[in-house]
Amino acid sequence: MIHRLVGAAVRVAEGLLALALAGMIVMVFANVVLRYAFDSGITVSEELSRFLFVWVTFLGAVIVMGQGGHLGFDLVARALPRAGQRACRILSxxxxxxxxxxxxxxxxxxxxxxxxxxxxxxxxxxxxxYAAAVVAGVGLGLVILADLIAALRGQNPPAPPDVLAEPGA
Known part of the structure; x- marks a missing residue:
């Protein structure tokens, strides 16, 4: 149940992220064109772009956490036996x-x-x-809670994305 909720939340965050990014691109591009071609601009676009950038940053953190892509230090935990790894994951x-x-x-x-x-x-x-941080806090909490439940059930954590792999490999 919680995994489906987390999956749905991540998909919503991805959609909002795409909309915010598209809005930023349109506003900044339009402003650049207006400033250089017509010596005018949309004054509010800079401020709105900053607001959207804050939302993009926080929503991106939730999405990456849901995919297991945040940096982690697991050198010690991987050296432990399975029970020790599970205990470290639960504590973490x-x-x-x-x-x-x-x-x-x-x-x-x-x-x-x-x-x-x-x-x-x-x-x-x-x-x-500032509400972007509230949304991110709730989203991150849900992702962590889902991982905690999976750890308590003895399920393996999601594999982090392999950023060094070649595309299509």
């Missing part, structure tokens, strides 16, 4: 959940504090930019 997941909770609490506080502060050009609440 618990510590990451704790960190995720602290992060989420701080992100939520910042979001609430900045809902009344408005961006200078667009007038959008700055809390919307």
């Amino acid at each position: 997941d618990l510590l990451m959940l704790l960190c995720c909770g602290v992060f989420l609490r701080g992100a939520w506080t910042q979001t609430l504090l900045n809902l009344d502060n408005l961006a200078p050009v667009s007038g959008l609440p700055l809390g919307w930019a």
Whole structure:
């Protein structure tokens, strides 16, 4: 059940990431063309692009975590027997959940504090930019929780992507 929920959340994050990236590309490209060709520009595009970049960064972190692609140090854990590896994985997941909770609490506080502060050009609440951290905290927490459940059931962790492999190999 939780694995399907995580999979759905990652797919939603991928869709939002694609939309945000497309929005950034369109706004920045249009602004460059307007500035060089017509000596004008869209003032709000720079601010909105920054907001979207924050969302792209945090959503990307959730997606990469869901794919097992974040950097990790497993040299010691791999040298342990299977029971030791499982214990390290469970401990690691618990510590990451704790960190995720602290992060989420701080992100939520910042979001609430900045809902009344408005961006200078667009007038959008700055809390919307901080809300990206809240969404990422929830998403990362779900991914970690799913891995913790899998570890408690004795299932293997997802294999990280092989970034050094040749395409199509």
